[in-house]
Amino acid sequence: MPDLIPRDLKFATRVSESLNRQAFMQRIGAMLSNVAPGAVDVTLPNDPALHQQHGFVHGGVLISIADSAAGYAALTLAAPATGVLTTELKVNFLRCAEFKRAVARGRVVKPGRTLSVVRCDVFGLKEAEEVHLLTGIVTMMHVDGITD
Amino acid sequence: MPDLIPRDLKFATRVSESLNRQAFMQRIGAMLSNVAPGAVDVTLPNDPALHQQHGFVHGGVLISIADSAAGYAALTLAAPATGVLTTELKVNFLRCAEFKRAVARGRVVKPGRTLSVVRCDVFGLKEAEEVHLLTGIVTMMHVDGITD
Amino acid sequence: MPDLIPRDLKFATRVSESLNRQAFMQRIGAMLSNVAPGAVDVTLPNDPALHQQHGFVHGGVLISIADSAAGYAALTLAAPATGVLTTELKVNFLRCAEFKRAVARGRVVKPGRTLSVVRCDVFGLKEAEEVHLLTGIVTMMHVDGITD
Amino acid sequence: MPDLIPRDLKFATRVSESLNRQAFMQRIGAMLSNVAPGAVDVTLPNDPALHQQHGFVHGGVLISIADSAAGYAALTLAAPATGVLTTELKVNFLRCAEFKRAVARGRVVKPGRTLSVVRCDVFGLKEAEEVHLLTGIVTMMHVDGITD
Numbered sequence: 256m257p258d259l260i261p262r263d264l265k266f267a268t269r270v271s272e273s274l275n276r277q278a279f280m281q282r283i284g285a286m287l288s289n290v291a292p293g294a295v296d297v298t299l300p301n302d303p304a305l306h307q308q309h310g311f312v313h314g315g316v317l318i319s320i321a322d323s324a325a326g327y328a329a330l331t332l333a334a335p336a337t338g339v340l341t342t343e344l345k346v347n348f349l350r351c352a353e354f355k356r357a358v359a360r361g362r363v364v365k366p367g368r369t370l371s372v373v374r375c376d377v378f379g380l381k382e383a384e385e386v387h388l389l390t391g392i393v394t395m396m397h398v399d400g401i402t403d
Numbered sequence: 404m405p406d407l408i409p410r411d412l413k414f415a416t417r418v419s420e421s422l423n424r425q426a427f428m429q430r431i432g433a434m435l436s437n438v439a440p441g442a443v444d445v446t447l448p449n450d451p452a453l454h455q456q457h458g459f460v461h462g463g464v465l466i467s468i469a470d471s472a473a474g475y476a477a478l479t480l481a482a483p484a485t486g487v488l489t490t491e492l493k494v495n496f497l498r499c500a501e502f503k504r505a506v507a508r509g510r511v512v513k514p515g516r517t518l519s520v521v522r523c524d525v526f527g528l529k530e531a532e533e534v535h536l537l538t539g540i541v542t543m544m545h546v547d548g549i550t551d
Numbered sequence: 552m553p554d555l556i557p558r559d560l561k562f563a564t565r566v567s568e569s570l571n572r573q574a575f576m577q578r579i580g581a582m583l584s585n586v587a588p589g590a591v592d593v594t595l596p597n598d599p600a601l602h603q604q605h606g607f608v609h610g611g612v613l614i615s616i617a618d619s620a621a622g623y624a625a626l627t628l629a630a631p632a633t634g635v636l637t638t639e640l641k642v643n644f645l646r647c648a649e650f651k652r653a654v655a656r657g658r659v660v661k662p663g664r665t666l667s668v669v670r671c672d673v674f675g676l677k678e679a680e681e682v683h684l685l686t687g688i689v690t691m692m693h694v695d696g697i698t699d
Numbered sequence: 700m701p702d703l704i705p706r707d708l709k710f711a712t713r714v715s716e717s718l719n720r721q722a723f724m725q726r727i728g729a730m731l732s733n734v735a736p737g738a739v740d741v742t743l744p745n746d747p748a749l750h751q752q753h754g755f756v757h758g759g760v761l762i763s764i765a766d767s768a769a770g771y772a773a774l775t776l777a778a779p780a781t782g783v784l785t786t787e788l789k790v791n792f793l794r795c796a797e798f799k800r801a802v803a804r805g806r807v808v809k810p811g812r813t814l815s816v817v818r819c820d821v822f823g824l825k826e827a828e829e830v831h832l833l834t835g836i837v838t839m840m841h842v843d844g845i846t847d
Contacts, residue, residue, distance in 0.1 A: 319463025345493035611763025
């Protein structure tokens with residue numbers, strides 16, 4: 256397990272205020288459901304407006320919340336007055352499944368000053384069941400002088 | 404260059420009808436702008452409702468149109484009565500830039516009966532200029548008995 | 552956690568005999584150090600003949616053992632008389648570090664009949680310490696009529 | 700096409716001297732076959748000692764030369780007295796094929812001061828034929844104070 260020590264004690268406020276400024280995340284209904292050092296969860300209610308042609312939530316939407324969860328997981332460990340940008344991202348879709356809510360979990364694998372590597376997983380929740388929909392890896396770049 | 408011979412001569416109709424059934428693509432305003440064997444372009448007008456916290460179109464939205472362009476590029480070469488699903492996807496973000504429209508270009512690198520490998524690139528268009536925003540690779544799985 | 556039930560009870564023998572037939576794995580000195588359903592470890596002693604220009608083991612060598620561990624992890628769950636091929640692979644290098652031995656751990660995330668998704672991680676071992684060098688995801692395709 | 704202007708006019712010498720210092724590249728017989736700004740080719744003769752269990756060159760070996768070609772393509776554009784490290788890499792295997800020589804082509808898609816994004820492709824050569832074996836994307840990090 257990596258050492259996950261926040262360099263800005265207001266990390267939870269930063270993440271929450273930043274998500275509020277993301278018009279697209281608001282538009283699709285994404286919400287923060289967990290913020291801890293190196294770990295952020297983003298939850299999304301199912302909505303037919305987000306579907307693809309087979310009646311499932313569009314893969315791009317699942318990637319969007321995975322990217323946000325991963326980026327904010329990196330941001331919890333960022334220095335004050337710096338921001339993060341996604342450099343690259345890779346995901347595997349594991350299965351299609353119906354769900355009431357999806358939760359994207361970003362977990363920092365390697366925090367860094369320039370780059371942070373973050374694992375992301377998306378699960379579909381339906382009653383008591385949790386189904387693994389997507390797994391991936393995201394590289395975030397830390398950038399001085401931008402704020403999230 | 405791979406051999407790109409369509410196995411279903413109605414490929415352009417299939418792609419266009421499928422995109423019309425994708426609620427999420429409709430929601431964000433994505434449109435087909437090119438359909439040829441092994442090559443599909445999807446165009447997206449800029450819209451503040453799709454932005455992230457720095458005022459650029461959310462990376463997840465750019466990935467969504469890249470995924471659609473790549474998937475439909477594979478679908479142009481699919482056998483009749485089969486569909487395609489995204490298995491995995493990897494993208495690199497090359498730069499942030501403002502644009503009026505973005506165009507995602509999916510180009511089949513290796514067509515297959517089970518898997519097709521597709522390159523995707525997204526460009527931002529602003530007056531005469533074209534800026535390379537994202538490059539990636541998508542693996543599509545061909546599935547019998549689903550229709551797109 | 553996925554259900555990891557072997558379909559061929561001779562899975563450990565298959566993996567071990569296959570690794571013995573891999574000239575390149577023999578050449579670099581890679582050895583099996585763990586074989587269980589859905590989980591395979593491959594260990595590599597450090598050897599200056601495998602170094603790159605900065606005196607560390609070449610990244611391609613670390614990827615090679617990660618690929619082998621991932622592929623064999625998928626093979627432990629394959630049906631009899633089928634083999635596996637790597638379809639695609641993505642790795643992030645987390646840090647450079649000296650080590651006496653490296654161990655690559657392949658763990659199946661999603662077993663399948665056509666495709667299996669496998670996580671892989673490589674650690675450097677030096678006395679009591681274990682350093683995380685690389686994390687990645689590998690997609691394996693199951694192919695009838697080839698044997699590993 | 701990106702602007703590919705070398706910042707160190709001795710770029711070809713740097714690349715060639717660095718490859719000579721890579722024990723592993725020497726060991727497998729990899730040779731430079733093209734060095735230009737933003738573009739490097741690495742050629743590998745086929746050798747049974749590099750095979751996997753089905754009699755083809757091991758995927759990890761093909762990735763190794765792809766990684767080297769990509770890294771050196773980035774190095775041709777690096778500032779003097781800086782080096783490059785592979786941050787992450789993703790490849791898709793397109794087909795298995797026999798060949799006499801393989802050539803890995805690294806082409807810079809986006810040069811940068813901190814990160815460069817490079818496309819890599821490996822082709823198998825057999826008489827007059829050229830077969831596309833692998834396509835991928837590599838992210839290189841530019842690091843001050845290391846030399847390649």
